[in-house]
Amino acid sequence: MIDRLDAGMRKLSAAMAVLGGLALAAVILSTVVSVTGRGLIPIGLKPIRGDFELVELGTGFAVFAFLGWCQINRQHAAVEILTMRMSAGANRFIDLVADVMMLGAALLITVRHGQGMLDKMSYGETTFILQYPIWWAYAAGLAGAVVFVLVCMHCVLLSLHALVTGKARESGGAVQ
Amino acid sequence: MTGIEIALASFPVLLALIFLRIPIGLAMLLTGIGGIYLITGSFLMISGQLRNLTWGTFSGYSLSIIPLFLLMGQFATLGGMSQALFKAAETWLGHRKGGVAMAAVGACAGFGAICGSSLATAATMGQVALPELRRYGYSGELATGTLAAGGTLGILIPPSVILVIYAILTEQNIAKLFVAAFIPGILAAIGYIITIAIYVRLKPKSAGSRERATYAERFRSLAAVWPVLIVFLVVVGGIYGGIFTPTEAAAIGAFGTGLIALVNGGLTFKSLGQSFLATAGSTAMIFLIVLGAGVFNSFLALSQLPQTAAAFVTAQGFNPWLVMVSVLLLYLVFGCVMDSLSMILLTVPIFFPIMSALDFGLNPEEFALWFGIIVLIVVEVGLITPPVGMNLFVINSMAKETPLQATYRGVLPFVMSDLMRVAILTLFPSITLLGVRLLY
Amino acid sequence: QEVTLRLHQFLPAQANVPAHVLIPWAEKVGTDSGGRIKVEVYSAMELGGKPPELIDQAVNGVVDIVWTLPGYTPGRFPRTEAFELPFTMTNAEATSKAYWDLFESDMKDQDFKGIKILGTWVHGPGVIHAKGDGIRKLEDMQGKKLRGPTRVINALLAEMGSEPIGMPVPAIPEALSKGVIDGTVIPWEVTPSLKIAELVTTHTEFSGDRALYTAAFVLAMNQARYDSLPDDLKKVIDDNSGKAFSASAGRNMQEYDAPGRKIAVDSGNTMIELDQAEVDRWKAAAEPVLTNWYAEMDAKGIDGKALYAKAQDLIAKYSN
Numbered sequence: 001m002i003d004r005l006d007a008g009m010r011k012l013s014a015a016m017a018v019l020g021g022l023a024l025a026a027v028i029l030s031t032v033v034s035v036t037g038r039g040l041i042p043i044g045l046k047p048i049r050g051d052f053e054l055v056e057l058g059t060g061f062a063v064f065a066f067l068g069w070c071q072i073n074r075q076h077a078a079v080e081i082l083t084m085r086m087s088a089g090a091n092r093f094i095d096l097v098a099d100v101m102m103l104g105a106a107l108l109i110t111v112r113h114g115q116g117m118l119d120k121m122s123y124g125e126t127t128f129i130l131q132y133p134i135w136w137a138y139a140a141g142l143a144g145a146v147v148f149v150l151v152c153m154h155c156v157l158l159s160l161h162a163l164v165t166g167k168a169r170e171s172g173g174a175v176q
Numbered sequence: 177m178t179g180i181e182i183a184l185a186s187f188p189v190l191l192a193l194i195f196l197r198i199p200i201g202l203a204m205l206l207t208g209i210g211g212i213y214l215i216t217g218s219f220l221m222i223s224g225q226l227r228n229l230t231w232g233t234f235s236g237y238s239l240s241i242i243p244l245f246l247l248m249g250q251f252a253t254l255g256g257m258s259q260a261l262f263k264a265a266e267t268w269l270g271h272r273k274g275g276v277a278m279a280a281v282g283a284c285a286g287f288g289a290i291c292g293s294s295l296a297t298a299a300t301m302g303q304v305a306l307p308e309l310r311r312y313g314y315s316g317e318l319a320t321g322t323l324a325a326g327g328t329l330g331i332l333i334p335p336s337v338i339l340v341i342y343a344i345l346t347e348q349n350i351a352k353l354f355v356a357a358f359i360p361g362i363l364a365a366i367g368y369i370i371t372i373a374i375y376v377r378l379k380p381k382s383a384g385s386r387e388r389a390t391y392a393e394r395f396r397s398l399a400a401v402w403p404v405l406i407v408f409l410v411v412v413g414g415i416y417g418g419i420f421t422p423t424e425a426a427a428i429g430a431f432g433t434g435l436i437a438l439v440n441g442g443l444t445f446k447s448l449g450q451s452f453l454a455t456a457g458s459t460a461m462i463f464l465i466v467l468g469a470g471v472f473n474s475f476l477a478l479s480q481l482p483q484t485a486a487a488f489v490t491a492q493g494f495n496p497w498l499v500m501v502s503v504l505l506l507y508l509v510f511g512c513v514m515d516s517l518s519m520i521l522l523t524v525p526i527f528f529p530i531m532s533a534l535d536f537g538l539n540p541e542e543f544a545l546w547f548g549i550i551v552l553i554v555v556e557v558g559l560i561t562p563p564v565g566m567n568l569f570v571i572n573s574m575a576k577e578t579p580l581q582a583t584y585r586g587v588l589p590f591v592m593s594d595l596m597r598v599a600i601l602t603l604f605p606s607i608t609l610l611g612v613r614l615l616y
Numbered sequence: 617q618e619v620t621l622r623l624h625q626f627l628p629a630q631a632n633v634p635a636h637v638l639i640p641w642a643e644k645v646g647t648d649s650g651g652r653i654k655v656e657v658y659s660a661m662e663l664g665g666k667p668p669e670l671i672d673q674a675v676n677g678v679v680d681i682v683w684t685l686p687g688y689t690p691g692r693f694p695r696t697e698a699f700e701l702p703f704t705m706t707n708a709e710a711t712s713k714a715y716w717d718l719f720e721s722d723m724k725d726q727d728f729k730g731i732k733i734l735g736t737w738v739h740g741p742g743v744i745h746a747k748g749d750g751i752r753k754l755e756d757m758q759g760k761k762l763r764g765p766t767r768v769i770n771a772l773l774a775e776m777g778s779e780p781i782g783m784p785v786p787a788i789p790e791a792l793s794k795g796v797i798d799g800t801v802i803p804w805e806v807t808p809s810l811k812i813a814e815l816v817t818t819h820t821e822f823s824g825d826r827a828l829y830t831a832a833f834v835l836a837m838n839q840a841r842y843d844s845l846p847d848d849l850k851k852v853i854d855d856n857s858g859k860a861f862s863a864s865a866g867r868n869m870q871e872y873d874a875p876g877r878k879i880a881v882d883s884g885n886t887m888i889e890l891d892q893a894e895v896d897r898w899k900a901a902a903e904p905v906l907t908n909w910y911a912e913m914d915a916k917g918i919d920g921k922a923l924y925a926k927a928q929d930l931i932a933k934y935s936n
């Protein structure tokens with residue numbers, strides 16, 4: 001059961017991260033086209049109008065989309081110098097506390113970001129040059145943030161499972 | 177409790193969380209939130225801020241260089257380019273004791289000349305050099321320490337994002353600051369190479385050996401790096417010749433390396449997906465810290481601790497050099513827990529007016545250049561001082577089998593080399609100012 | 617003291633507006649309240665976030681007061697753009713007074729509903745700073761990569777055949793030095809801090825009584841925070857806000873144009889002044905920007921034409 005859930009969550013967060021990667025690829029391509037156009041203004045080409053805004057839109061979406069993948073693989077920077085000398089049980093407890101804290105932060109970030117999106121929608125704010133509604137950008141970020149919350153919940157479940165059963169249980173790894 | 181007391185109390189709390197293995201970005205975020213709550217008496221400020229802060233941080237134009245250069249490093253690896261580049265460096269240097277690490281420093285310095293970001297330099301050169309260092313039997317300690325320190329050359333050698341921000345904050349000429357940064361940047365690279373030489377002499381087991389390459393091999397290795405040179409020249413030429421912003425250079429570099437990987441057959445749908453995933457992990461890790469640092473720095477600013485500390489230092493009527501040393505020490509202490517960009521943004525507006533009022537025997541512009549370079553170096557030292565050193569995290573996240581504390585140990589000799597350089601440049605301002613005096 | 621108000625703004629503390637408008641204002645509020653109010657000024661976004669987030673920080677109570685540009689959030693405060701339209705402003709003092717009047721009559725309960733506005737002002741005449749031969753006639757705008765300051769001026773630049781490049785103000789020096797942009801459109805007041813005179817060779821000014829453009833600023837306070845003050849402290853805030861304050865802030869800002877201009881002159885840069893005939897051509901070329909703006913306002917249910925006429929009348933009234 002938990003293995004199937006884990007496989008599903010890994011697929012979901014990987015898919016989201018790949019979408020983020022594709023957004024980065026789009027950022028790269030649009031920048032290359034724009035810089036080429038800017039360099040060739042004398043022969044009648046043009047930069048992409050609002051290229052900086054596209055970079056911000058693409059990167060913002062990508063970073064949100066990457067959060068879940070980072071979390072499920074436990075890639076967040078942490079200091080292990082003290083905890084490596086603690087017992088396995090204590091470490092499992094710390095895992096659970098850290099995951100609960102991360103879930104809390106993820107929920108806070110996501111809910112507040114969602115409210116920010118509603119603000120932007122009601123204010124009718126747009127970007128400077130392209131003048132696309134800012135809430136679109138926020139909505140794109142929200143998709144990644146929701147996946148991040150789901151992954152954080154899953155990680156709480158995994159560390160709770162590990163604490164209760166006393167067996168190491170990490171995402172993607174078999175039960176030992 | 178006053179704001180200052182709350183801020184002072186927050187440091188042990190932050191450190192406790194960090195040492196209990198709470199992810200550092202999360203620890204800073206939570207400590208910052210708690211501190212802001214205690215100072216303002218409500219969650220109004222932080223909950224309001226988080227409506228926009230996350231998107232604002234994640235979509236920042238200048239920070240977008242980070243995932244782009246991470247992806248460029250992935251593509252460069254897929255295309256076999258970074259290996260070719262590194263191989264060229266090591267066929268020339270690798271046979272020396274510690275030579276492969278020295279080659280990594282040299283490659284970092286070269287990369288620093290096209291990149292304005294330490295993290296991107298650390299990330300990219302880490303991708304390239306870490307596997308090679310491990311292949312030749314370098315210890316995880318020395319390998320990650322070398323690359324974390326080498327990454328700071330990304331900022332120390334111009335162009336440099338931090339210098340641009342300093343120039344704006346202090347109303348200085350960016351080009352002159354870049355010129356002033358050049359000699360100290362080269363000294364940094366030389367210092368790191370000397371550090372490696374001493375390190376491997378003291379700990380001979382930490383570096384493996386490599387055969388001396390023949391001159392035929394050496395020149396053949398150069399022939400293999402021509403695609404790298406083309407990308408390198410386009411990127412360097414673009415930045416210095418005035419065609420791109422650093423972010424654009426990163427995008428173009430990623431495009432060029434991606435194209436070469438495609439031509440070399442290294443880029444497939446599968447490997448593209450894998451390079452996205454590898455980029456995703458490091459990027460999210462870095463941006464969570466940037467977000468946490470942003471909230472923590474809001475809290476510090478609100479507490480007025482930095483301002484009060486600065487006022488205290490100057491109110492004592494100490495002699496200027498003593499004040500300088502105190503300020504630099506303060507930077508080093510703050511650098512242990514803060515990231516460099518936030519530190520510059522937070523402290524320069526406070527310290528610069530105070531410091532420029534003191535007499536160091538320099539005219540105002542020369543003082544501003546000299547102080548800027550010294551501050552640049554001390555905040556860069558912050559990137560590699562434990563426990564919070566962004567470069568340490570970047571490199572360590574790539575070296576799966578090396579524990580973070582091994583990286584902490586490995587980087588210490590480089591931190592010492594940095595501190596010696598800070599001392600020398602502080603005592604002899606003319607070293608920093610030489611380039612500007614010659615050119616302007 | 618009883619009340620601490622946090623004022624957040626985006627420029628370094630030593631820049632003209634913080635040093636000569638905001639910090640003196642904070643001190644005066646403190647003095648006038650007999651020390652019962654303390655306004656803490658936080659500069660250079662040190663409390664976090666980016667400049668476009670400032671207005672939300674005031675609205676959401678992150679801080680109590682912010683100094684910002686409505687133009688940072690395009691689409692949200694559309695009526696303020698009436699003062700940013702090309703060839704509209706005369707001088708900062710008169711235009712700031714007109715801005716306050718129009719704020720009271722047309723923006724207070726619309727654009728700025730739920731926000732306590734303490735001051736409305738504009739900066740001095742906008743100038744084109746460019747590298748190379750510079751902008752001597754309308755045709756020189758063709759193909760130039762220019763950093764535009766506001767949404768409507770970006771539209772104007774595009775109308776004139778330039779490529780408007782969007783970037784934050786602090787990015788201008790690097791973009792200029794690297795040739796990412798050929799020039800930038802900003803008032804003299806900001807040029808010393810950005811070292812514009814060192815980075816460009818020409819400066820194009822416009823003769824006649826209308827400037828190319830200006831940008832609108834607001835000093836905005838969290839409404840609930842204002843409402844929570846006792847009446848006598850509200851009065852202190854009221855006495856230090858409004859038309860007179862806005863006019864003096866605008867005048868004050870424009871006064872710092874002169875030293876910026878002097879630096880450019882002293883450094884040997886070419887000063888170009890477009891004559892009236894040329895300015896008239898520019899005005900004609902700018903017509904579509906007005907027409908488009910009216911259409912955009914219509915789409916928002918605003919009578920843009922009437923609003924703009926009102927703004928112009930007010931500016932004319934205060935300029936004489």
Ligand code: NA
Nearest residue numbers: 288291330333
């Ligand atoms: Na650099």
Ligand code: NA
Nearest residue numbers: 511512558564
């Ligand atoms: Na550090």
